[in-house]
Amino acid sequence: MILPIGPIHPALKEPVRLKLKTQGERVISAEIDYGYVHRGIERVMQGKTWQKGIFLAERVCGICSYVHTQTFAETFEKIAGEKVPLRAQYLRSLTNELDRIQSHFIANSTYFKALEHETLFMYMLHLREPVMDAIELLTGNRVNMGWNVVGGVRMDAEEKHLNSIYQIITNLENEYDKYVEMFDEGPLVSLRSRDVGKMSKKDAIKGRAVGPIGRASGLKHDVREDHHTYQDEFDWKVIWRKEGDNYARTMNRFDEIRESIKIIKQIVENIPPGDVRTKIDIPAGYTDWRNEAPRGEVSYFVETNGNLIKNISIRTPSIMNIDVCGKYMLQDVATVADAVATYASVDPCVACTERVVILNEKGEKKEFDGLHNVKYLK
Amino acid sequence: MSSLIWYLYEFARKSWAESFAVARTNPEIVETPDRFRDFPEVFPEHCISCGACTAACPAPNAIRLVRSEDTAEEEGKAYPVINHRGCIRCGFCAEVCPTVPKTITCGENHLIREEFTILPTDRMFVIDDYLCIRCKKCLKACPVPGAIYEEDNKIIIDQSLCIGCEECLNNCPVKGAVKGIFISHIQEQKEIINLVVNTLEESIERKRDDITHLSDEEVYKFDLSITELVERARSILANDELILDTFQKITDRLKLRIVTWDEDKCKKCRLCVDECPSGAITYDEKENVIKRDTKKCLRCSTCYQTCPFGVAGYFVSRFLLDPTSLEDGVIHITVKASQLPIGAD
Ligand code: SF4
Ligand code: SF4
Numbered sequence: 001m002i003l004p005i006g007p008i009h010p011a012l013k014e015p016v017r018l019k020l021k022t023q024g025e026r027v028i029s030a031e032i033d034y035g036y037v038h039r040g041i042e043r044v045m046q047g048k049t050w051q052k053g054i055f056l057a058e059r060v061c062g063i064c065s066y067v068h069t070q071t072f073a074e075t076f077e078k079i080a081g082e083k084v085p086l087r088a089q090y091l092r093s094l095t096n097e098l099d100r101i102q103s104h105f106i107a108n109s110t111y112f113k114a115l116e117h118e119t120l121f122m123y124m125l126h127l128r129e130p131v132m133d134a135i136e137l138l139t140g141n142r143v144n145m146g147w148n149v150v151g152g153v154r155m156d157a158e159e160k161h162l163n164s165i166y167q168i169i170t171n172l173e174n175e176y177d178k179y180v181e182m183f184d185e186g187p188l189v190s191l192r193s194r195d196v197g198k199m200s201k202k203d204a205i206k207g208r209a210v211g212p213i214g215r216a217s218g219l220k221h222d223v224r225e226d227h228h229t230y231q232d233e234f235d236w237k238v239i240w241r242k243e244g245d246n247y248a249r250t251m252n253r254f255d256e257i258r259e260s261i262k263i264i265k266q267i268v269e270n271i272p273p274g275d276v277r278t279k280i281d282i283p284a285g286y287t288d289w290r291n292e293a294p295r296g297e298v299s300y301f302v303e304t305n306g307n308l309i310k311n312i313s314i315r316t317p318s319i320m321n322i323d324v325c326g327k328y329m330l331q332d333v334a335t336v337a338d339a340v341a342t343y344a345s346v347d348p349c350v351a352c353t354e355r356v357v358i359l360n361e362k363g364e365k366k367e368f369d370g371l372h373n374v375k376y377l378k
Numbered sequence: 379m380s381s382l383i384w385y386l387y388e389f390a391r392k393s394w395a396e397s398f399a400v401a402r403t404n405p406e407i408v409e410t411p412d413r414f415r416d417f418p419e420v421f422p423e424h425c426i427s428c429g430a431c432t433a434a435c436p437a438p439n440a441i442r443l444v445r446s447e448d449t450a451e452e453e454g455k456a457y458p459v460i461n462h463r464g465c466i467r468c469g470f471c472a473e474v475c476p477t478v479p480k481t482i483t484c485g486e487n488h489l490i491r492e493e494f495t496i497l498p499t500d501r502m503f504v505i506d507d508y509l510c511i512r513c514k515k516c517l518k519a520c521p522v523p524g525a526i527y528e529e530d531n532k533i534i535i536d537q538s539l540c541i542g543c544e545e546c547l548n549n550c551p552v553k554g555a556v557k558g559i560f561i562s563h564i565q566e567q568k569e570i571i572n573l574v575v576n577t578l579e580e581s582i583e584r585k586r587d588d589i590t591h592l593s594d595e596e597v598y599k600f601d602l603s604i605t606e607l608v609e610r611a612r613s614i615l616a617n618d619e620l621i622l623d624t625f626q627k628i629t630d631r632l633k634l635r636i637v638t639w640d641e642d643k644c645k646k647c648r649l650c651v652d653e654c655p656s657g658a659i660t661y662d663e664k665e666n667v668i669k670r671d672t673k674k675c676l677r678c679s680t681c682y683q684t685c686p687f688g689v690a691g692y693f694v695s696r697f698l699l700d701p702t703s704l705e706d707g708v709i710h711i712t713v714k715a716s717q718l719p720i721g722a723d
Contacts, residue, residue: 052436055468133411140415140485146468154469155413155486279538307561 003336007036011340013110014350016322020330020339027339030330032322037351045312050076050150050282053309057300058144060314061352063106066099067293068314069148075289075300076150080280087274088152089229094165094267095138095147097260101172102131103294104212104253107347111250112183114344115192116337123179127172134168137161152277166268173261180254193247197329197342200244207324210317211296213346216252217244223292233270234263246345253347282306293317295347316352415467415485422457424481426521428541431458431471431482440464441471458482476522476541500562501542505533509555516546516556560623566615570624573614575632577607582636582695582713583672590638590691592715601708608704622704629697629709635677636713638691639670650681650690679716692716 003022007015015036021028041060045053057072058065070092077084084092109124132142138161139145139154147154183189199209204217214221215238222238224230239255241248286303296317303311325346333339388394410416418441427443435441440461446454458471458481469484505516510533517533520526525539526546535546550556560567581602582589589598604625611621646668651659658674659681661667668689670681682692698710 048436051434051470055436055466055470137411137413140411140413141467144466146415146466146470161413305564 005340011114016348016350018343020336022336025335027330027333027336030326030339032326034322034350034353042312042314045309047308049307050304050309054148054150055146058146061316061349062143063103063349064099064293064295065144066095067291067298070096071289071291071298071300073148073150074291075287075302076282077280078287078289079285079302079304080282082280084152085275085278086272088276090267090271091153091157091276092148093229094264095135095145097264098131098135100294101257101260102128102135104257105131108250108253111341111344114341115189117189120179120182120189127176127179130168130172134165137164149277151280152275156276162268162271166265169261169264183250190247192338192341193250194245196246196338197333197345198245199324199328203328204244204324207327208320209324210320212249212252212256213296213321213324215240216248218242223290223297227291234266236263246342249345295349296321318349318353321346322348322353413486415469417462417465417467418460418469418472418482418484420458420460421481422455424477424479425457426477427456428476428521428543430474430476430541434470434474436468436470437464437466440466476539478523500560501558502537502561503535503540503542503546504557504559505535506555506557507532509552511552513551515549515551519545519549521545560620563615563617563620567620567624569614570611570621571628573610574607574625574628578602578697578711579634582634582711586638589693589713590640594715598713600711602711604707604709618704626699626702629699632697634695635679636693636695637675637677637679637682638693640689640691641667643687643689644668645687647686649686650684653680653684655680
């Protein structure tokens with residue numbers, strides 16, 4: 001029988017519809033329907049000045065709001081052919097890594113909640129709290145930080161702020177392993193995660209899985225590898241795993257947090273002095289830019305006339321990850337509860353996925369085939 | 379039963395009664411971090427009511443300029459009011475506010491704002507150095523410190539500080555020395571320009587018979603009603619101010635050169651065919667005629683200067699928009715024969 005879950009359902013954070021094809025308790029296959037919270041934010045941005053656009057870009061996604069502003073700013077800096085001062089690049093990376101840590105914590109906590117392991121769920125949020133405090137200390141805000149501008153960051157970080165961030169991160173590092181162990185060695189949690197919702201490397205490539213989801217299935221790729229700051233300045237490595245199940249996805253995030261802590265320590269120790277903001281003149285132009293959001297690759301395509309945003313197209317990671325979840329992970333899952341946990345393990349973010357709906361002449365939904373379509377959408 | 383007894387026992391205790399009497403929730407521990415960006419703070423006394431903050435705000439209706447009522451002693455003052463329900467605490471308004479000391483502050487970030495060039499209007503003001511007489515009236519009139527400055531004996535407007543208040547334009551004694559250029563809808567402006575130029579050229583072409591026989595001294599005048607033009611321009615862009623501005627600039631500046639062609643005089647000598655730089659003139663062997671393609675023609679007057687028989691005529695026309703409004707306006711067109719030297723007659 002078909003078991004519909006959602007769009008509004010206590011097991012889901014955000015409105016999407018899971019249609020599970022079941023045989024008894026066993027889930028044979030699944031289909032995921034989205035389109036319930038479409039907001040058309042790209043259309044809102046068109047015709048606005050780029051100075052305003054960055055605040056709107058921040059509102060594409062709630063949890064990984066930071067990386068959207070960074071990508072937006074870097075796209076425009078690429079159009080102008082300039083790089084921001086090194087100190088600003090360091091501060092951006094610092095915020096990016098803090099944001100990644102908190103996002104991974106909340107992703108894992110929702111996964112544990114889907115497993116009904118509320119102790120670990122609360123522990124994860126408990127660990128996340130000081131990281132949020134660090135973000136607040138640095139930027140002045142907790143979620144939508146308003147911290148990036150095209151040309152650098154808003155304000156400079158003082159020695160005392162960096163020191164307290166270092167303190168927070170060291171504390172986190174010391175406490176952290178205990179909780180990872182709880183998941184790793186706890187017989188029940190592991191049992192419900194290992195070998196559930198498996199996705200092979202081949203499927204991950206076919207479905208274009210990105211971020212921790214792809215990396216947990218053996219795709220050894222992280223967009224940070226191509227980013228100039230990460231390339232030149234920091235010593236870090238890409239975390240990846242072979243198993244491709246719920247356990248691997250969760251552990252992959254845990255390990256990435258450890259890597260982020262490493263990067264943050266390097267940043268605080270080596271941050272160079274200098275400006276944090278430069279004046280940038282934006283010429284007319286068109287370009288694209290990619291960055292690694294906590295959930296995977298986010299790319300921006302921007303066309304501007306130097307003053308206004310003419311066209312903008314944003315691709316967020318969740319669109320592929322939710323897709324591969326329905327296509328490859330929710331096949332032959334032992335129980336419905338496991339299917340819900342599998343869905344939670346991909347860290348789906350429906351709000352950032354749904355920004356544009358393309359209809360054909362008859363008003364039917366159309367597959368998205370690149371920017372070409374959007375360009376002539378008036 | 380036993381639980382009831384337990385309850386009675388519990389409620390009868392002195393300590394319970396005491397704690398019940400003084401029950402109070404613990405005070406909330408709220409620590410504001412030193413960089414916390416609260417809602418913007420407004421100091422109305424410094425505001426110059428330029429509107430830069432309202433133009434910059436990315437959140438709809440988060441900030442508005444209001445004006446207090448006039449009293450017997452004083453005129454009312456304008457100042458911004460923040461709607462806390464709409465404000466997203468981005469601090470952008472504080473960045474763009476040009477006043478010193480600041481009218482709006484928002485957290486720590488109001489100190490830097492170089493590259494923010496959000497103009498409250500969609501016009502950009504530039505100074506034509508050729509016309510400027512350096513009287514510095516604009517400099518004195520500008521309400522923003524540093525927005526207009528003098529450098530190397532030139533007056534320059536800093537676009538990133540300009541708030542678009544038009545004070546410089548209103549105070550400038552020389553017409554055209556300060557220009558207010560619409561920086562929005564560039565594409566639409568181009569379309570309107572093309573539309574007007576094409577219409578003007580067509581209307582002159584239609585009068586060709588009258589103007590071919592003009593002598594050197596005569597001028598030919600006629601009027602073109604702009605009613606239809608305005609309608610078509612409005613379908614391109616619904617902004618009357620901009621349409622009028624564009625119309626006026628075209629008619630001020632435009633000088634159309636018209637080439638006419640009198641086929642009867644032509645002796646088929648084909649001198650012009652070789653001379654024409656754009657290849658607009660061709661000889662058709664079958665029909666034994668010289669043809670001129672108006673689309674390719676550059677209006678360079680080479681044919682007029684070459685032809686020994688005066689086949690080509692060359693005229694210059696000028697335009698004037700009257701009255702300078704979009705209602706019932708006409709464009710006065712003046713056509714005059716060119717004074718260029720002509721080939722052997
Ligand atoms: S802080 Fe931002 S949202 Fe709030 S009034 Fe100022 S510009 Fe508008
Ligand atoms: S930007 Fe400053 S001076 Fe201009 S209206 Fe707003 S508060 Fe007043």
